[in-house]
Amino acid sequence: MGSERVVVIGGGPAGLAAAAAVADVGSAVTLVEWAPFLGGTPIAENYAALTPNMESAEVAMGRMIDRVTSNELVDVRLGSQVAACEPDGHGFRLELSGDGAGPLHADAVVVATGFQHFDPGRETQMYGYYEFPDVVALQDLEAMLKDHHVVRPSNGQPPERICFVQCVGSRDRQIGNEYCSKVCCGIASKEAIEVRQQLPDCKVFIFYIDMRMYGYWENQIYWPAQEQYHVQYVKGIITEVLQKGDKLLVRGEDTTMGRPMEVTMDLVVLSVGMEPSLGTRLMAKTFGVAQNKYGFIDAAHAPLDTVSTSRPGIFACGAALGPADLEDSVSSAAAAAVRAVAHARSHQPVGA
Amino acid sequence: MPIGGRKQPPTAVELEHATVTSPLSGREWELPGMWNRMFEQRVEWDFTTEGFEKIGSLEGGESLEWCYGCGKCVPVCPVDLVGEYGPRKIHRKVQTGLDLFTSDDLWLCTTCMNCLRVCPKEVDMVKVMPAVREVAVAEGQVPGELADVFEKTFRYGNALGENPRRRHAWTRDAGVDVRVLASDPRPVDVLFYVEDYWSYHPRGMQAARSFARVATALGVDFAILGPEEKTIGDSQRLAGEKGLFEALMEDVVATLDRYEFQRIVTPDPHGFNALVKEYPKRGHRYDVLHYTQLLAPLVDRIEWRKELDCTVTFHDPCYLGRHNGEYDAPRTLLRAIPGVRLVEMGRCRENGYCCGGGGGGMWLDGLTANHTSERLSERRVREAVESGADVLAVCCPYEVSRFEDGAKSTGNDQLQVRDIIELVDEAMGGGGG
Numbered sequence: 001m002g003s004e005r006v007v008v009i010g011g012g013p014a015g016l017a018a019a020a021a022v023a024d025v026g027s028a029v030t031l032v033e034w035a036p037f038l039g040g041t042p043i044a045e046n047y048a049a050l051t052p053n054m055e056s057a058e059v060a061m062g063r064m065i066d067r068v069t070s071n072e073l074v075d076v077r078l079g080s081q082v083a084a085c086e087p088d089g090h091g092f093r094l095e096l097s098g099d100g101a102g103p104l105h106a107d108a109v110v111v112a113t114g115f116q117h118f119d120p121g122r123e124t125q126m127y128g129y130y131e132f133p134d135v136v137a138l139q140d141l142e143a144m145l146k147d148h149h150v151v152r153p154s155n156g157q158p159p160e161r162i163c164f165v166q167c168v169g170s171r172d173r174q175i176g177n178e179y180c181s182k183v184c185c186g187i188a189s190k191e192a193i194e195v196r197q198q199l200p201d202c203k204v205f206i207f208y209i210d211m212r213m214y215g216y217w218e219n220q221i222y223w224p225a226q227e228q229y230h231v232q233y234v235k236g237i238i239t240e241v242l243q244k245g246d247k248l249l250v251r252g253e254d255t256t257m258g259r260p261m262e263v264t265m266d267l268v269v270l271s272v273g274m275e276p277s278l279g280t281r282l283m284a285k286t287f288g289v290a291q292n293k294y295g296f297i298d299a300a301h302a303p304l305d306t307v308s309t310s311r312p313g314i315f316a317c318g319a320a321l322g323p324a325d326l327e328d329s330v331s332s333a334a335a336a337a338v339r340a341v342a343h344a345r346s347h348q349p350v351g352a
Numbered sequence: 353m354p355i356g357g358r359k360q361p362p363t364a365v366e367l368e369h370a371t372v373t374s375p376l377s378g379r380e381w382e383l384p385g386m387w388n389r390m391f392e393q394r395v396e397w398d399f400t401t402e403g404f405e406k407i408g409s410l411e412g413g414e415s416l417e418w419c420y421g422c423g424k425c426v427p428v429c430p431v432d433l434v435g436e437y438g439p440r441k442i443h444r445k446v447q448t449g450l451d452l453f454t455s456d457d458l459w460l461c462t463t464c465m466n467c468l469r470v471c472p473k474e475v476d477m478v479k480v481m482p483a484v485r486e487v488a489v490a491e492g493q494v495p496g497e498l499a500d501v502f503e504k505t506f507r508y509g510n511a512l513g514e515n516p517r518r519r520h521a522w523t524r525d526a527g528v529d530v531r532v533l534a535s536d537p538r539p540v541d542v543l544f545y546v547e548d549y550w551s552y553h554p555r556g557m558q559a560a561r562s563f564a565r566v567a568t569a570l571g572v573d574f575a576i577l578g579p580e581e582k583t584i585g586d587s588q589r590l591a592g593e594k595g596l597f598e599a600l601m602e603d604v605v606a607t608l609d610r611y612e613f614q615r616i617v618t619p620d621p622h623g624f625n626a627l628v629k630e631y632p633k634r635g636h637r638y639d640v641l642h643y644t645q646l647l648a649p650l651v652d653r654i655e656w657r658k659e660l661d662c663t664v665t666f667h668d669p670c671y672l673g674r675h676n677g678e679y680d681a682p683r684t685l686l687r688a689i690p691g692v693r694l695v696e697m698g699r700c701r702e703n704g705y706c707c708g709g710g711g712g713g714m715w716l717d718g719l720t721a722n723h724t725s726e727r728l729s730e731r732r733v734r735e736a737v738e739s740g741a742d743v744l745a746v747c748c749p750y751e752v753s754r755f756e757d758g759a760k761s762t763g764n765d766q767l768q769v770r771d772i773i774e775l776v777d778e779a780m781g782g783g784g785g
Contacts, residue, residue: 203401211420223473227418230408232399232447235421254396256421256444261396 004344006337007032007094007106009082009283012040014318015112016064017330021337022110023073027344030104031074032096034081034279038065041114046143050326051183051190052220057146081279085109085287090347091313107344108313109287110336111297113279114329115319118169118177118272126240127168127270134159134248135241135268137168138187145194150202152266154246159266162195163205163250164188165238170273170323171209177294181273182323186217188271189225196229205232205265207252214325236261241268274323287314296322307336315340396448403446406453410487412479419443419475425467430706431460434731435724439467439477453488459495459719462728463590463711464670466703478590481711485592494592501715502593509582509600510548511715520578522550522557527783528568532578539612542567542574542646545627547620548583549749555756556749562777563619563643569780570650574617580607586626586671591712597626605636615639617646619773621671621748622710628676642672644681644747644772651688657781659691662768664775665741666694667732667755668704669748682747685772689779697739705732709750729758736767743768745775 004027008019011033022029035044039061042050047057068074077100084095091107117139120129129135133153136144144150152159166188170181185208192204211233213222225231238252247264254261276284276295284291290298290310297316301308307315317336318329370383407413419440426438437460442452452458461481468476488494494502504513523530531540544563549556567574582603589597608616616638618624627640664686672678679701686694699705706713708728713720717727733755736744744755744767755769777783 205399222420223418226420230401230404230417232401233420234399234447254444254448256423256440257396257448259394259396261399263397263399 002027002345004028004107004341005030005105006108006110006340006344007082007104008110008112008337010040010112010114010279010318010320011035011038011076011078012112012114012318012329013042013061013064013326014114014320014329014333015040015110016061016068017333018110018112018317018337018340019068019074020064020071021334022341023068023071025338025341026073027341028073029075030106031068031076032080032082032100033076033078034098036079036099038068038076038078041116045117045139046146047139048142048145048194049190051186052217054190054193082283082286091344107347108315108340110333110340111280111283111287111289111309111314111316111320112318112333112336113283113320114277115274115280115323116277118181118275120168120270120272122175123168123270124172124174125238127165127238127268128241129270132241132243132248132268134266135270137270137272138184138191139272141191141195141269145191145198148198150195150198158199159202161203161205161265162192162267162269163207163238163263163265164192164269164271165250166206166208166271167237168270168272169275177273177275179294179323180212182212182214183325184271184273185212186214186221186325188269189213189221189231191269192231193221193225193229196231203232204229205234205263207234207236207238207250209237210235234261238268274319276320280320283320287311289314289316292322294322296320306332307339313343315343398449399447400449403450403452407446407480407484410483412476412483415473415475416443416446416477416480418473420473422472424470424472425475428466428470428703430462430464430466430708430728430731431724434726434728435460437723439471439475442477443475452484453491454493456719456723458484458488459498459712459716460723461711462670462706462708462713464706465674466670466706469674469702482590482592482594485590485712486594489592495716495719497718498591498712498715502588502591502596505583505585505588505593505600506596509603510552511583511588512548512552514552516582517579519546519551519581520576522546522560523564523576526561526564528564530564531575533575533611534578534580536575537611540573540575541614542572543608543611543613543616544574544576545584545616545618545620545623546576546581547618547623547749549753550619551581553749553753555752558783559619559749559752559771559773562771562773562782565782566647566773566777566780569655569782570647570653572646575613577607577611582607584620584623584626586622586630587710587712587714589626589630590710591715597630601631601634601636605631608638615641617641617643619643619747619749619771621669621676622750625671625675642678642681642747644672644685645678647773647776648681648684651684654688654776654780656690656779658779660689660775660779661691662742663693663695663740664743664745665697665736665739666700666745666772667697667707667736667751668701669746669751670704670706670710672748673701673704682745682772685776686745689775691779692775695739695741697735699735705735707732707748707751707754709748709754714750714754727754727758727761729754730762733758733762733764733767737764741767743770743775745770745772747772
């Protein structure tokens with residue numbers, strides 16, 4: 001073991017995986033998280049079950065957190081953020097602010113600051129997220145599923161008909177998010193299964209442009225949702241949501257039938273995509289690493305090096321690099337960790 | 353909008369009486385029906401799970417809901433090529449509220465199985481359609497022309513409503529002796545199960561005689577059931593009369609039990625299909641061959657006496673080819689015939705086009721005509737002509753009459769429709785049907 005130290009920024013799935021990996025190979029690691037708790041978005045946004053294996057988010061994240069906090073090589077700084085970064089020999093001198101304020105030397109840095117959910121208020125289509133209480137987003141339904149209390153926010157009654165609207169805030173030039181957010185088809189289908197489990201009488205519809213189920217998600221989520229849970233997939237996206245009595249009227253085109261559609265729903269769930277989190281944007285500036293046009297940190301040597309940024313010694317992983325599911329996030333975290341350790345050790349005196 | 357061939361106009365919705373109030377005078381006007389005419393609304397206004405729940409609860413109906421809309425089935429659906437129909441469309445229509453149990457769409461599927469061949473989700477219309485039809489039949493929602501055939505089959509044991517005692521009348525002019533087991537019950541190698549159309553249809557009877565001559569010349573020890581034979585009724589099963597099929601199976605098995613034979617040979621791919629796939633489910637196992645499978649291994653023993661000098665194309669029967677995987681035996685026979693030049697149509701073998709007769713389509717020409725721009729058999733005839741063939745060769749008893757009609761109605765009288773056995777017989781110096 002050397003005296004090198006890697007600093008990981010962000011305590012979500014990617015940051016926890018990176019910190020654990022750094023410690024696993026015997027380097028000291030400081031994990032900086034600006035929230036007062038670890039677990040990242042799955043905990044902060046009250047996710048119910050993780051995709052695709054449907055394990056409780058709290059249980060699964062709790063296991064990751066324990067693995068990190070129980071390792072003596074890991075120093076966790078909650079409620080803290082990196083305020084400044086200066087070169088320091090071959091490494092960096094970081095200035096932390098917040099609860100763990102103070103200077104910190106880093107031989108290498110892993111940025112794992114993740115994403116935030118697209119704000120449906122920015123949608124150019126009129127989905128009425130802030131107008132209608134019964135229009136919610138994926139994470140709002142997650143919270144209801146976690147409480148086993150899926151209701152129409154307008155009246156507290158269980159919905160009889162729910163629809164998901166895919167690609168909200170993704171694949172849209174006007175919004176500026178031309179990319180596919182990768183996970184929303186799977187998340188919507190997973191939530192649809194959970195709704196059918198919790199409310200067996202509730203009809204669930206998913207309106208989509210095209211279902212993007214990567215790899216095993218096809219048979220792990222999509223096919224069971226359709227074949228075992230009788231979720232109805234309708235090809236054609238919703239363009240607007242209107243009030244009709246105490247219901248919501250969703251309007252769009254049924255593209256396989258080539259006809260307009262106007263269907264009433266009790267609850268409309270917007271499958272919001274991913275945008276770079278505020279933390280990702282701030283850290284990109286603080287560390288002076290290049291961002292792509294969408295604000296995600298640029299993987300400078302992609303596709304075969306997915307974790308190096310434009311600045312040597314600064315690595316990134318997870319959804320800070322762009323839309324990523326959990327499996328991709330923890331995989332890139334391990335890759336970033338090993339690259340960061342290698343970078344840190346390459347400048348350490350042998351046997352120090 | 354529907355594309356291609358849909359002859360039925362949109363369903364008109366007319367109100368008998370309507371009263372409108374003038375916005376100007378406030379006066380109420382009575383409007384007669386002609387002014388109240390509306391058409392089916394264009395906007396899809398509901399999606400429902402009820403249809404899938406009802407169909408999915410039927411044994412065999414589960415997979416309709418599995419469709420994810422890729423559409424691979426539609427271009428290979430023989431009905432969609434001449435009308436507005438296709439498995440994916442059925443899925444979507446049911447999702448948008450179609451009651452398949454009372455819809456004409458229920459009767460358009462010929463169970464040709466080309467959709468299942470290409471379906472990534474294994475949506476099995478060959479099981480879905482008969483399951484739904486069975487319910488429709490039980491509820492009396494059957495097209496009249498089909499109900500008539502069910503009635504005839506029930507009453508006479510054949511779809512044509514012919515006298516069962518005349519089932520072996522074709523043997524008289526065969527020119528060779530055909531043993532009937534009822535009068536001569538000695539053990540026999542081949543029980544020749546003639547089925548309905550070779551027993552009664554004039555063109556089928558010609559083929560049956562050809563078979564008798566060819567089999568006799570080749571020294572095949574065969575006999576028929578004659579008046580004791582009843583149809584196996586596989587197409588009736590697929591058209592929704594499972595009960596009738598099962599009752600027939602009991603009769604057929606009881607008859608077969610009385611005789612000793614090594615194998616069953618039939619010219620009918622539909623009966624063949626049932627004997628190979630359905631009978632074993634009830635424990636009735638026989639060694640079954642289509643007649644082309646009996647004869648193909650014997651071609652080297654045939655003494656040819658005549659060169660036919662014709663270009664022949666071959667139509668794969670859905671129930672011999674796709675359903676049971678036999679593509680080569682018919683071609684082996686055709687290639688062996690002196691003077692036959694075999695050419696293939698674009699759609700052949702695994703993606704062979706359907707003649708329209710399967711799954712009850714044989715008896716639904718009236719209903720199908722209301723939803724298609726031309727018959728499937730007519731389209732197939734035009735493909736045969738395009739292939740440059742003089743002869744359209746077949747080996748399913750449904751097809752000779754269907755294609756001969758199609759050749760006439762499309763103005764292609766020059767195209768001869770011949771069963772393979774007729775060509776073999778002719779080249780062996782027999783009558784050729």
